[in-house]
Amino acid sequence: MGETPGESLSSIERPFEEAETHFGFQVLATSGLARRGEIVTPRGVIRTPAFMPVGTVATVKALYPEQVKEAGADILLGNTYHLMLRPTAERVARLGGLHKFMRWDGPILTDSGGFQVMSLSKIRKITEEGVQFQSHLDGSRHMLSPERSIEIQCLLGSDIQMQFDECIELPAERKDVERAMELSLRWAERSKRAFDAQVAAGGATPGQALFGIVQGGVDPELRRRSAEALVAMDFPGYSIGGLAVGEGHEAMIATLGQTVEHLPAHKPRYLMGVGTPLDLIESVRLGVDMFDCVMPTRNGRHGYAFTWNGVLNIKNAKHADDMQPIDAQSRCPAARDNSRAYVHHLIRSGEFLGAMILSWINTAFYQQLMDEMRAAIAEDRFASWAEETKARVVRKDPA
Amino acid sequence: MGETPGESLSSIERPFEEAETHFGFQVLATSGLARRGEIVTPRGVIRTPAFMPVGTVATVKALYPEQVKEAGADILLGNTYHLMLRPTAERVARLGGLHKFMRWDGPILTDSGGFQVMSLSKIRKITEEGVQFQSHLDGSRHMLSPERSIEIQCLLGSDIQMQFDECIELPAERKDVERAMELSLRWAERSKRAFDAQVAAGGATPGQALFGIVQGGVDPELRRRSAEALVAMDFPGYSIGGLAVGEGHEAMIATLGQTVEHLPAHKPRYLMGVGTPLDLIESVRLGVDMFDCVMPTRNGRHGYAFTWNGVLNIKNAKHADDMQPIDAQSRCPAARDNSRAYVHHLIRSGEFLGAMILSWINTAFYQQLMDEMRAAIAEDRFASWAEETKARVVRKDPA
Numbered sequence: 001m002g003e004t005p006g007e008s009l010s011s012i013e014r015p016f017e018e019a020e021t022h023f024g025f026q027v028l029a030t031s032g033l034a035r036r037g038e039i040v041t042p043r044g045v046i047r048t049p050a051f052m053p054v055g056t057v058a059t060v061k062a063l064y065p066e067q068v069k070e071a072g073a074d075i076l077l078g079n080t081y082h083l084m085l086r087p088t089a090e091r092v093a094r095l096g097g098l099h100k101f102m103r104w105d106g107p108i109l110t111d112s113g114g115f116q117v118m119s120l121s122k123i124r125k126i127t128e129e130g131v132q133f134q135s136h137l138d139g140s141r142h143m144l145s146p147e148r149s150i151e152i153q154c155l156l157g158s159d160i161q162m163q164f165d166e167c168i169e170l171p172a173e174r175k176d177v178e179r180a181m182e183l184s185l186r187w188a189e190r191s192k193r194a195f196d197a198q199v200a201a202g203g204a205t206p207g208q209a210l211f212g213i214v215q216g217g218v219d220p221e222l223r224r225r226s227a228e229a230l231v232a233m234d235f236p237g238y239s240i241g242g243l244a245v246g247e248g249h250e251a252m253i254a255t256l257g258q259t260v261e262h263l264p265a266h267k268p269r270y271l272m273g274v275g276t277p278l279d280l281i282e283s284v285r286l287g288v289d290m291f292d293c294v295m296p297t298r299n300g301r302h303g304y305a306f307t308w309n310g311v312l313n314i315k316n317a318k319h320a321d322d323m324q325p326i327d328a329q330s331r332c333p334a335a336r337d338n339s340r341a342y343v344h345h346l347i348r349s350g351e352f353l354g355a356m357i358l359s360w361i362n363t364a365f366y367q368q369l370m371d372e373m374r375a376a377i378a379e380d381r382f383a384s385w386a387e388e389t390k391a392r393v394v395r396k397d398p399a
Numbered sequence: 400m401g402e403t404p405g406e407s408l409s410s411i412e413r414p415f416e417e418a419e420t421h422f423g424f425q426v427l428a429t430s431g432l433a434r435r436g437e438i439v440t441p442r443g444v445i446r447t448p449a450f451m452p453v454g455t456v457a458t459v460k461a462l463y464p465e466q467v468k469e470a471g472a473d474i475l476l477g478n479t480y481h482l483m484l485r486p487t488a489e490r491v492a493r494l495g496g497l498h499k500f501m502r503w504d505g506p507i508l509t510d511s512g513g514f515q516v517m518s519l520s521k522i523r524k525i526t527e528e529g530v531q532f533q534s535h536l537d538g539s540r541h542m543l544s545p546e547r548s549i550e551i552q553c554l555l556g557s558d559i560q561m562q563f564d565e566c567i568e569l570p571a572e573r574k575d576v577e578r579a580m581e582l583s584l585r586w587a588e589r590s591k592r593a594f595d596a597q598v599a600a601g602g603a604t605p606g607q608a609l610f611g612i613v614q615g616g617v618d619p620e621l622r623r624r625s626a627e628a629l630v631a632m633d634f635p636g637y638s639i640g641g642l643a644v645g646e647g648h649e650a651m652i653a654t655l656g657q658t659v660e661h662l663p664a665h666k667p668r669y670l671m672g673v674g675t676p677l678d679l680i681e682s683v684r685l686g687v688d689m690f691d692c693v694m695p696t697r698n699g700r701h702g703y704a705f706t707w708n709g710v711l712n713i714k715n716a717k718h719a720d721d722m723q724p725i726d727a728q729s730r731c732p733a734a735r736d737n738s739r740a741y742v743h744h745l746i747r748s749g750e751f752l753g754a755m756i757l758s759w760i761n762t763a764f765y766q767q768l769m770d771e772m773r774a775a776i777a778e779d780r781f782a783s784w785a786e787e788t789k790a791r792v793v794r795k796d797p798a
Contacts (some may be wrong), residue, residue, distance in 0.1 A: 345485065
C-alpha cells in the first residue's frame with residue numbers, strides 16, 4: 001500500500017492518498033445476509049452495496065461526469081459491445097484509455113459484450129469459439145470470443161472485467177439453459193487464461209480484476225453447478241448473469257438466493273443489469289454487493305422520476321399545474337429546485353433539459369438509496385429499513 | 400431607486416441590492432459608432448452590447464439555467480408563439496410567471512410571435528386585425544393580434560416586450576414590403592396602447608418595456624419611414640426586424656447602417672434573430688446594442704463548435720483521433736476539458752452529452768465575444784479588435 005502502481009495510472013488523478021496496487025474486497029458489517037463492504041482498486045474505493053450508473057458508449061446518458069460523481073457513484077459501467085463498434089477499443093486505447101477519454105477517474109467496470117451481442121446484433125452465430133455477428137450500426141462483421149472480449153476490455157483499461165458468457169432469454173428449455181451455462185464455464189476458463197496472459201504481458205495490471213459469471217436460468221441445480229465450477233477457478237469476484245431477462249421479480253429473487261449461497265463470503269457479488277429500487281433492496285437483503293442498470297437514465301428520458309414517495313410519471317396531466325418540487329427529500333438539487341409543472345412541460349415538449357433533469361434526479365436517487373442501505377447495514381437495521389422504504393418507493397404516481 | 404416595485408418581484412430573488420423600478424438605458428462609452436451601455440431593469444442590469452441566448456419553450460436547449468448565467472448572459476429570450484401554444488401563457492401566469500417557471504431570475508425578453516407564426520404555422524390568414532393560424536403542434540386554431548400578443552407577453556411577465564409585427568421573407572416585391580411595413584406601424588400603435596393599458600390596469604409595471612420594430616426589407620427609404628414613424632411614437636427601445644431572412648450578410652449590414660442612423664442615440668437598438676460572430680461584430684460596429692440567435696445552441700446540436708480559432712465541424716473524421724481540447728482559449732470548462740475526439744464520438748453517436756457540451760461551449764463563446772466587444776469599446780479600440788478577431792473566428796474547421 002502507498003506505492004504507486006506505475007505507468008497505467010500516471011495520467012489519472014488518484015482519488016485517495018493511499019491507493020492499493022491490488023484488487024481487494026472486505027466486508028465491514030453485516031445485517032442478516034446483507035453486507036456493507038469495500039472493494040479497493042488502484043483507482044479508488046467502491047463502497048458496497050454499490051450501484052453503477054451505465055455509461056454505454058462512454059457517457060452516462062444526459063449527464064456530465066461531474067454530476068455522476070457528485071451523485072455519489074464510486075464506479076460506472078461501460079459496454080464492450082457498443083464501445084468495440086464505436087469508437088472502437090483500439091481507438092480508445094490509442095487515445096489513452098476509457099477513463100481519460102470520458103473524463104472519469106474512478107473505477108470502471110466493463111461487461112464482456114456477451115449479453116448485448118445477443119440482444120442487439122441482428123445476425124449472429126454462436127460456436128464453441130465465440131460469436132460471429134453483424135453490427136447493429138452498419139452491418140459490419142465482427143467476432144467476439146473470450147480472448148477478444150478480454151483484449152477489448154484491456155484496451156479500454158477497465159478496472160473490473162467480465163468473462164465472456166452466453167446469456168439466454170427466459171423462458172427457455174432446461175437443456176438449452178444447461179448448454180449455455182456449460183459453454184459459459186468453458187469460456188470462463190478461456191477468459192481467465194486470456195486475462196492472466198494480459199497481466200503477464202503488461203496489457204493489464206494486478207490492480208485490475210476479472211469476474212466469473214454464474215449462469216443457469218432459474219434452475220437451482222444449474223445455478224449451483226455453475227457457481228461451484230467458477231468458485232473452483234478462484235475469481236476475485238462473481239457476477240450473477242442471466243436474470244432480469246423475462247423470469248419476473250419473484251423467480252429472480254428465488255434464484256438469487258439459491259445462487260448466492262454457493263458463492264464465497266469474502267468475494268464481491270454482482271447482480272448484472274438489475275433493477276428497480278425494490279429489486280435492489282431485495283437483492284441486497286440476500287447479500288448482493290454490486291448492481292448496474294439503465295433504469296435511472298432510461299426511465300428519466302421517458303419521463304419517470306424516482307422519488308422517496310414513489311415513482312412519478314411526470315407526463316401525467318395532473319402534474320401540469322403542480323408547482324411542488326419533484327422530490328423535496330432528494331439530495332439532488334434538480335429534484336428540489338424544479339417543479340413538476342416545469343418538468344412536465346419539458347418532457348411533453350421533448351426538450352433536452354427534461355431528460356437531463358430526470359436522469360440526474362434518478363441517478364442521484366439510486367445513489368442515495370445505496371447510501372441509506374449501507375448505513376442501515378452498518379447499524380444492523382437493514383430489515384426494518386427495507387420494510388419501511390419499500391412501502392414508500394414502490395408507489396405509482398403519488399399525489 | 401432602492402424602493403421595491405411591489406408584488407411583481409416579491410417571489411424572485413433580486414440580483415442587485417439597489418434595483419431600478421423603471422426601465423432605463425445609458426451609453427457608457429463609444430468607439431466609432433459602437434456603444435458600450437447598460438439597460439437597467441428591476442430584474443437586473445443588462446450590459447450592452449448584449450447577446451441573448453434563446454429559450455424558445457422556457458429552456459435554452461440542452462443547458463441548465465445556471466450554465467447560461469455563468470456563461471455571462473444577463474438576459475434571455477422566450478418565444479411568444481411557442482409558449483402560447485405550450486404550456487400556454489395562462490398556465491405560465493397561473494404558476495407565477497415565466498421567470499419562476501423556468502428558474503431564471505434575470506431579465507427576459509419576449510418576441511411578439513409575429514415572426515414565428517409566419518415561419519412555423521402551416522395555415523394562416525393575415526388581416527388588419529391580426530393573424531389567424533393553426534398550431535404546428537396539434538392543428539388547433541389561434542389568433543394573434545397586437546392586443547393578444549401584448550396580453551400574452553404580460554401573462555408571461557417578460558421584462559422587454561415586442562410590438563406585434565409582420566415580418567416578410569426576402570426577396571419580396573417592394574409593394575409587399577411596404578404593405579407589411581405599414582401594417583406593422585399600425586400594429587405598433589395598437590401594441591403600445593395595449594401595453595399602456597396593461598400598465599394602467601396592473602398587468603405590467605413601469606419597469607417593463609415595449610419596443611417598436613423597424614421593418615422595410617432592404618429598402619433604405621422604407622426603413623427610414625418605418626424608423627421615423629416609430630421614433631415619433633417614443634418607444635423605450637427599437638428593434639430591427641426583417642433582416643437575416645434571406646437577404647445575405649452584405650445587404651443586411653448595408654440596410655442596418657441605413658436603419659440605425661434614423662434611431663435615437665439614447666435608446667437601445669436590438670437586431671432580431673442575428674447572427675454569426677461576424678454578423679455581431681459588424682452590427683456592433685454600426686451601433687447595435689442587443690442580439691438574439693439560436694445559432695450557438697442549434698449549431699452545437701448539429702456538431703459545430705465556435706472557437707477563438709474558427710468554427711470546428713466536430714463530426715469531421717479528422718477529429719476522431721484528436722485529443723486536443725475543443726478550445727484551450729475558452730472561458731468555458733467544457734471547451735478546455737473535453738477532447739475533440741470525445742465530442743466527435745458523442746455527436747456521431749447521437750448522445751445527449753455531445754449536444755450538451757457544444758451548446759454550452761457555443762453559448763459561452765458568444766458571451767465571451769460580447770465581453771471582449773464591451774471591453775474593446777470601453778477602451779476605444781473596437782476597430783482594431785474587430786479586424787483582429789474577425790480574421791480568427793471566421794475560419795472553417797481549422798487544425
